[in-house]
Amino acid sequence: MGRxxxxxxxxxxxxxxxxxFSMRGSTNYLVAAQTGYSKYIFARxxxxxxxxxxxxxxxxxxxTIPTSGTFNGGSYSAQYAESGDTLWITTVGHYADSSYSMKxxxxxxTKPFPGVGAAIGIRATPVSFNxxxxxxxxxxxYDSSGTNLIGSGDMxxxxxxxxxxxxxxxxxxxxxxxxxxxxxDISTIDPKDFLDEYKLNSDYLYNHDGVYxxxxxxxxxxxxxxxxxxxxxxxxxxxxxGNVVGYGILxxxxxxxxxxxxxxxxxxxxxGFNTTVQFGAAGTPQIVGGVVVAGNAGxxxxxxxxxxxxxxxYSSIALNQARKIGKLRYYSIIEWYE
Amino acid sequence: xxxxxxxxxxxxVFGVLTLTVxxxxxxxxxxxxxxxFNVVTQTNAVELARQIEWDFLKIGHHVTGQKIxxxxxxxxxxxxxxxxxxxxxxxxxxxxxTSQVVGIKNPKHFPLFRRSGVKTVQQNWGLTYLRITxxxxxxxxxQTPITTLSRLQKIKAIDVAFRxxxxxxxxxxxxxxxAAVAWEKxxxxxxxxxxxx
Numbered sequence: 001m002g003r004x005x006x007x008x009x010x011x012x013x014x015x016x017x018x019x020x021f022s023m024r025g026s027t028n029y030l031v032a033a034q035t036g037y038s039k040y041i042f043a044r045x046x047x048x049x050x051x052x053x054x055x056x057x058x059x060x061x062x063x064t065i066p067t068s069g070t071f072n073g074g075s076y077s078a079q080y081a082e083s084g085d086t087l088w089i090t091t092v093g094h095y096a097d098s099s100y101s102m103k104x105x106x107x108x109x110t111k112p113f114p115g116v117g118a119a120i121g122i123r124a125t126p127v128s129f130n131x132x133x134x135x136x137x138x139x140x141x142y143d144s145s146g147t148n149l150i151g152s153g154d155m156x157x158x159x160x161x162x163x164x165x166x167x168x169x170x171x172x173x174x175x176x177x178x179x180x181x182x183x184x185d186i187s188t189i190d191p192k193d194f195l196d197e198y199k200l201n202s203d204y205l206y207n208h209d210g211v212y213x214x215x216x217x218x219x220x221x222x223x224x225x226x227x228x229x230x231x232x233x234x235x236x237x238x239x240x241x242g243n244v245v246g247y248g249i250l251x252x253x254x255x256x257x258x259x260x261x262x263x264x265x266x267x268x269x270x271x272g273f274n275t276t277v278q279f280g281a282a283g284t285p286q287i288v289g290g291v292v293v294a295g296n297a298g299x300x301x302x303x304x305x306x307x308x309x310x311x312x313x314y315s316s317i318a319l320n321q322a323r324k325i326g327k328l329r330y331y332s333i334i335e336w337y338e
Numbered sequence: 339x340x341x342x343x344x345x346x347x348x349x350x351v352f353g354v355l356t357l358t359v360x361x362x363x364x365x366x367x368x369x370x371x372x373x374x375f376n377v378v379t380q381t382n383a384v385e386l387a388r389q390i391e392w393d394f395l396k397i398g399h400h401v402t403g404q405k406i407x408x409x410x411x412x413x414x415x416x417x418x419x420x421x422x423x424x425x426x427x428x429x430x431x432x433x434x435x436t437s438q439v440v441g442i443k444n445p446k447h448f449p450l451f452r453r454s455g456v457k458t459v460q461q462n463w464g465l466t467y468l469r470i471t472x473x474x475x476x477x478x479x480x481q482t483p484i485t486t487l488s489r490l491q492k493i494k495a496i497d498v499a500f501r502x503x504x505x506x507x508x509x510x511x512x513x514x515x516x517a518a519v520a521w522e523k524x525x526x527x528x529x530x531x532x533x534x535x
Contacts (some may be wrong), residue, residue: 005385029381030376030377030380030381033381034380036384037384039389040388055414103422104528333528333529334398335529336423338395338396
């Protein structure tokens with residue numbers, strides 16, 4: 001009887017063991033199927049992350065574009081090639097024993113840009129324009145430093161919206177140069193549609209009026225967006241004095257006064273209710289690129305100064321550099337394989 | 339007398355033990371069936387999901403001209419270079435009806451057909467529900483069926499939802515409870531133009 005009981009217990013144990021082993025096997029298979037899919041998804045996300053990482057590195061104008069990285073237990077690698085505006089990226093995401101590859105061909109381009117077809121493009125009317133001393137507005141096309149003429153692509157010195165304003169500008173001074181010096185051009189784009197985006201992406205944001213000096217905004221290789229919001233105050237709200245150097249896009253909402261050693265290379269947008277732009281007599285402020293003056297109820301531009309440098313010089317190269325600000329760049333997909 | 343009571347008692351104990359083992363065996367069998375059905379449905383769901391992602395993410399790759407030829411709530415036809423070898427494949431997905439599945443105890447099962455060129459494959463994943471929804475660039479739903487070129491060109495994203503059920507009931511032949519898996523994903527094929535990064 002005792003021996004029979006032992007056999008019975010052994011038999012039962014063996015049966016339960018077999019059943020448990022079988023159930024465990026099917027559960028393991030189920031888990032393997034689910035985790036396999038999970039690993040595949042994770043590897044894909046890492047490959048996509050590699051695309052994003054590479055593009056953001058381009059946007060930030062990094063000297064070295066990273067070719068690999070790790071994230072949350074996984075890793076990715078990225079290789080790229082470029083020719084003109086076309087960019088090829090191949091990325092591979094690795095997670096556990098899964099890997100996922102992506103191959104993309106992209107067209108690099110920039111968001112619409114309110115270019116200016118003159119040294120100063122005025123998109124407001126009526127215009128009050130005054131010049132005294134030796135200020136200079138030159139629509140001839142200079143290099144990015146504003147030193148040497150390119151020899152082609154010359155533009156007007158000042159453009160206005162209506163003939164009467166052009167007459168006002170032409171009468172104001174003889175140191176406006178360009179082809180022609182003053183012209184009516186209604187194609188100057190109203191920059192207001194771009195301002196919110198510039199504010200959102202600004203590298204330097206001044207949300208109050210004030211006097212600014214001794215600052216550097218960006219560089220020729222890495223231009224920046226500077227946003228000064230002075231409001232619609234009729235007094236001079238934003239004033240730049242000595243040693244201010246900037247590259248990229250400078251937006252001033254309200255009135256502005258440029259004085260001292262102020263140099264900006266790129267696009268300057270001055271927008272406001274009744275905008276007043278004044279280049280002071282002191283120092284040698286200069287803008288190389290172009291200036292758009294816009295206002296809902298006219299604009300007042302006053303140029304003074306005894307300095308020897310030009311106050312505003314048109315430069316298509318400086319404008320083009322400003323256009324290539326990384327934050328304003330986007331990529332159109334030509335081909336994508338994954 | 340004592341031996342008689344021993345026999346009676348041991349018989350009762352044996353009966354109780356036998357009934358217990360039988361009950362345990364029944365429960366284990368049910369659990370095993372349930373597990374097995376879960377394995378089958380979930381594995382099928384994963385495989386079908388991967389197949390759909392593999393195909394749909396490539397819609398329009400290396401295709402010049404029309405990329406999606408027609409689109410309906412249970413089917414789609416499109417061009418894509420699936421192997422990235424500059425050979426464009428003509429792919430069609432469409433759902434069959436329940437009468438096309440034989441020998442299966444789930445009356446709601448219908449097959450999925452995948453045609454590549456002229457070769458059509460009937461896939462019996464255990465589908466009981468399939469819905470394909472199309473969205474334009476503003477993520478507005480486009481009413482199906484979509485047949486005109488202008489409306490087909492508006493498709494920028496495709497949402498696929500399906501449900502897979504086990505062919506047999508989980509607990510007994512007369513039971514209606516079946517193991518089931520639902521999957522849904524919005525796929526944005528990168529080659530459908532106007533996509534910026």
